[in-house]
Amino acid sequence: EVYEKAVALSPNDYQITVAYGTFLYATARPEDADRTEEILTLATTTEFPTMSQAFLQLGTFFHIVRSNLEEAERLYEKALSFPDGNNAEVHLWLGLLYVQRGDLEKARTSLLACATIQHDTLLPIYPLAFARFLQKYPRAGAAEADAKLASTYMMVAETCAGQQGASLADISLEPWL
Numbered sequence: 135e136v137y138e139k140a141v142a143l144s145p146n147d148y149q150i151t152v153a154y155g156t157f158l159y160a161t162a163r164p165e166d167a168d169r170t171e172e173i174l175t176l177a178t179t180t181e182f183p184t185m186s187q188a189f190l191q192l193g194t195f196f197h198i199v200r201s202n203l204e205e206a207e208r209l210y211e212k213a214l215s216f217p218d219g220n221n222a223e224v225h226l227w228l229g230l231l232y233v234q235r236g237d238l239e240k241a242r243t244s245l246l247a248c249a250t251i252q253h254d255t256l257l258p259i260y261p262l263a264f265a266r267f268l269q270k271y272p273r274a275g276a277a278e279a280d281a282k283l284a285s286t287y288m289m290v291a292e293t294c295a296g297q298q299g300a301s302l303a304d305i306s307l308e309p310w311l
Contacts, residue, residue, distance in 0.1 A: 141173065151177035152188045159195055167199055178212075186219035194227055206231055222251045222260045229263065230310045238271050249287055258298070259305050262291035266311040 137154035144150050155174035158166050174195055177188035193209030196202045210228040213219045229244030249264035268284035295302050 141176075145176060146180050151180060152191065155188070155195075156191050159191060159199075170195060170199070186213040186216040186221070186224065189213035189216075189219075190224050190227065197227065197231055203231055203235055220251065222248045222257070225251065226260060226263055229267070230307070233267065233271075233310045241267060241271075242273075249290075258291040258294035258300060258302060259307070260291075261287040261294065262302060262305055263307055263311060265291060266307055270311055 137150070137157060140147075140150045141154055151173055155170060155177050158170040158173060171192075174188065174192040178185060178192055180188075189209045190213045193206045193213060196209060197206035200206075207228070210224055210231065213224045214228075225244045225248035229241045229248055232238070232241035232244060245264040245267045249261045251260075265284045265287035268280045268287070272280040291302055295305075
């Protein structure tokens with residue numbers, strides 16, 4: 135209700151619209167799907183120099199809720215085009231989309247980028263996603279090298295999780311990896 139009033143008062147405010155759209159998406163109520171799409175789309179039309187988060191959120195909405203992989207890919211690619219868009223989360227979702235589509239070479243590239251981008255805080259999901267990808271889809275003729283690389287990234291993920299007091303068992307990458 136508060137967000138609705140804020141959007142009504144300031145429909146061109148990027149921070150309000152992306153926060154409200156993210157809130158609606160996170161609550162995952164089916165009856166809010168159309169409003170979620172509307173608000174996240176509104177967020178992508180505001181004028182803000184770094185809008186990658188709005189395109190990322192709208193992309194994950196189309197990816198997960200609408201199962202529209204083509205639109206999700208377009209939105210993820212748009213998120214990457216912003217100065218702040220080359221971030222691990224965008225690459226993670228784009229990589230998972232490619233896995234879902236069966237484009238393993240693109241998935242490998244995106245998940246590697248996700249795992250190697252410098253972060254202020256390295257979340258364990260980023261190196262874990264790349265490690266699980268390597269374990270599930272080793273390259274022909276390079277299975278041993280991929281297994282070693284997967285082991286390295288798994289250790290990085292375990293270290294990151296340990297630093298945050300978390301467990302890798304708590305991180306789900308289903309149904310993709």
